[in-house]
Amino acid sequence: MSAAPASPESESESESAPDEGSGAAGPVVRGSQELPAELALRVPQLLEAVRSVGTGLELRSTLDRICETAAELADARYAAIGTVAEEGEGLVDFVFHGVEGKTAGLIGRTPDGCTGLLGALIHEPEPVRLANLADDPRSCGFPEHHPAMRSFLGVPIRVQGEIFGNLYLTEKRGGGTFSDYDLDMVGVLATEAGIAIGNARLYEAAQQRERWIDGSVAVTTALLSGGGAGDALQVVAEQARRLSGSAAGAVLVPAAEGGLEIVAVASEHPSKALGMVFPPENEFVAELLGGETVFVEDAATDPRMVTDFARVYGPMMMLPLQYGGRVLGCLVTPRAPGARLFTESERTMAAHFAAQAALALMTAEAQRDRERLAVYEDRDRIARDLHDLVIQRLFATGMMLESAQRLSVAPEVREGVGKAVDALDVTIQEIRTAIFALRHDPTETPSGLRTRVLREINMAAVPLGFKPTHRFVGPVDTVVGELTGKNLIAALREALSNAFRHAGASRIDVVVDATVNLRDGRQGVRLTVADDGVGITGGGRRSGLRNLERRAESLGGESWYGPGAGKDEAGTTVVWQAPY
Numbered sequence: 001m002s003a004a005p006a007s008p009e010s011e012s013e014s015e016s017a018p019d020e021g022s023g024a025a026g027p028v029v030r031g032s033q034e035l036p037a038e039l040a041l042r043v044p045q046l047l048e049a050v051r052s053v054g055t056g057l058e059l060r061s062t063l064d065r066i067c068e069t070a071a072e073l074a075d076a077r078y079a080a081i082g083t084v085a086e087e088g089e090g091l092v093d094f095v096f097h098g099v100e101g102k103t104a105g106l107i108g109r110t111p112d113g114c115t116g117l118l119g120a121l122i123h124e125p126e127p128v129r130l131a132n133l134a135d136d137p138r139s140c141g142f143p144e145h146h147p148a149m150r151s152f153l154g155v156p157i158r159v160q161g162e163i164f165g166n167l168y169l170t171e172k173r174g175g176g177t178f179s180d181y182d183l184d185m186v187g188v189l190a191t192e193a194g195i196a197i198g199n200a201r202l203y204e205a206a207q208q209r210e211r212w213i214d215g216s217v218a219v220t221t222a223l224l225s226g227g228g229a230g231d232a233l234q235v236v237a238e239q240a241r242r243l244s245g246s247a248a249g250a251v252l253v254p255a256a257e258g259g260l261e262i263v264a265v266a267s268e269h270p271s272k273a274l275g276m277v278f279p280p281e282n283e284f285v286a287e288l289l290g291g292e293t294v295f296v297e298d299a300a301t302d303p304r305m306v307t308d309f310a311r312v313y314g315p316m317m318m319l320p321l322q323y324g325g326r327v328l329g330c331l332v333t334p335r336a337p338g339a340r341l342f343t344e345s346e347r348t349m350a351a352h353f354a355a356q357a358a359l360a361l362m363t364a365e366a367q368r369d370r371e372r373l374a375v376y377e378d379r380d381r382i383a384r385d386l387h388d389l390v391i392q393r394l395f396a397t398g399m400m401l402e403s404a405q406r407l408s409v410a411p412e413v414r415e416g417v418g419k420a421v422d423a424l425d426v427t428i429q430e431i432r433t434a435i436f437a438l439r440h441d442p443t444e445t446p447s448g449l450r451t452r453v454l455r456e457i458n459m460a461a462v463p464l465g466f467k468p469t470h471r472f473v474g475p476v477d478t479v480v481g482e483l484t485g486k487n488l489i490a491a492l493r494e495a496l497s498n499a500f501r502h503a504g505a506s507r508i509d510v511v512v513d514a515t516v517n518l519r520d521g522r523q524g525v526r527l528t529v530a531d532d533g534v535g536i537t538g539g540g541r542r543s544g545l546r547n548l549e550r551r552a553e554s555l556g557g558e559s560w561y562g563p564g565a566g567k568d569e570a571g572t573t574v575v576w577q578a579p580y
Contacts, residue, residue: 067097077171106145125156233264253329274554448477474514503533532566
């Protein structure tokens with residue numbers, strides 16, 4: 001069907017809609033003795049058609065079945081159902097029968113119902129019967145490759161008293177026009193179709209609610225499972241994308257410099273949006289941080305969209321993740337260009353999902369705060385023990401050795417004791433450095449990448465029970481950009497966390513090399529974390545490794561793993577690299 005059909009001419013007939021519930025069905029409900037012979041012969045066919053449209057609960061298959069049944073009932077070559085948008089302007093869906101798939105592909109986009117006869121039927125939902133579409137003054141023609149159509153019959157479909165859409169029939173077989181009997185029959189079918197569509201809608205809404213609830217449970221489980229925050233946010237993005245039928249899903253959190261930063265992206269193809277920041281002066285940022293929901297009809301053409309992230313998408317839904325008046329971030333679900341807008345029910349369920357995700361984020365954050373507090377308390381205890389016990393004992397031992405050195409007459413002994421005292425002094429300085437690192441605030445802004453790497457290593461030393469070795473190659477602080485450096489630190493934290501939780505390692509070597517050349521010839525930085533643990537088992541979780549790969553790919557880099565640094569290559573070596 002096309003967006004162009006039109007209304008009656010002088011020899012065409014335009015019918016007014018029968019009174020709902022009685023008018024359209026009138027000729028059929030009278031006693032069979034009063035029915036004209038032609039109509040009486042078609043009653044069994046009508047009853048079979050009514051039975052057919054009522055089978056099944058899936059909405060799309062129900063619409064397909066109604067089209068096919070209506071075409072058979074009225075002996076029409078083509079049939080279609082146009083679903084009216086919630087706001088009553090245009091069509092959001094168009095299901096057709098009789099046009100081959102190849103022909104439909106050549107025609108291109110289905111009618112939008114904004115112009116022509118289809119648009120007129122939306123605003124005037126009354127039955128229309130035409131002898132020739134082309135002669136109607138509201139006609140705006142057919143698109144290229146569209147099959148020829150002359151006769152036309154349009155009947156509104158009502159669901160629970162509201163207009164759902166219209167049923168269109170064209171090209172009466174044999175070249176004639178649709179009769180009064182055709183109109184009566186299709187009118188009855190449209191009434192029954194409204195009931196079937198209503199049932200299918202209720203079933204679809206229940207199924208959709210169940211999917212959103214399952215998605216909320218998956219998010220809550222991921223956030224409270226004790227895994228990394230990055231993995232949990234990735235689950236939020238993936239579930240939101242899947243449940244909303246969007247092309248992508250993204251989670252944004254307030255950035256340190258203001259605005260909103262993309263920290264998790266789920267899409268069919270690798271995205272370079274990870275780490276992108278929406279500036280604080282953006283209109284959307286102010287609305288989202290104020291707790292308001294934002295809906296965009298076409299992100300690609302909206303002048304308020306100032307980032308490249310939105311330029312490849314169409315309808316977009318932006319939901320604040322807030323709990324107790326505090327905005328933790330926002331959830332963005334964009335659809336492909338030209339896709340249908342989000343319905344009111346989809347918006348409502350997405351808002352409930354965002355609220356549940358925000359609650360889970362708050363709970364997970366409280367859980368991490370408790371764990372972090374426990375770590376800080378343990379660090380303070382270790383620092384006190386090192387200062388009050390270990391250093392004092394080492395200092396006393398050094399003084400005893402110095403006394404023994406003075407009393408000794410043998411030069412060899414005096415020299416050996418002196419070296420031991422010097423070694424103790426070095427040890428005391430190293431312990432004091434460790435105490436300073438233990439008491440240092442990890443949230444303080446670092447001065448460079450080297451400092452941040454050392455801080456992560458020192459923080460990992462507490463749960464590991466030993467300090468990983470480290471080595472820097474090249475001008476790490478001067479050539480590595482802020483975005484790459486931020487993702488490298490996140491990758492290092494993930495790799496050290498995996499080594500602590502899963503590897504059972506006794507040795508970890510960390511190398512940051514800023515002199516490597518990537519596969520495509522660009523210069524970049526490479527992070528290597530090797531351990532001597534148990535390695536990666538066949539059935540082990542790999543969510544952390546996938547997260548490393550996503551981070552690297554978003555920057556144009558890559559990540560992989562291989563044999564470790566233990567005996568006979570025991571353990572795991574994780575490599576992460578990206579351009580500057």
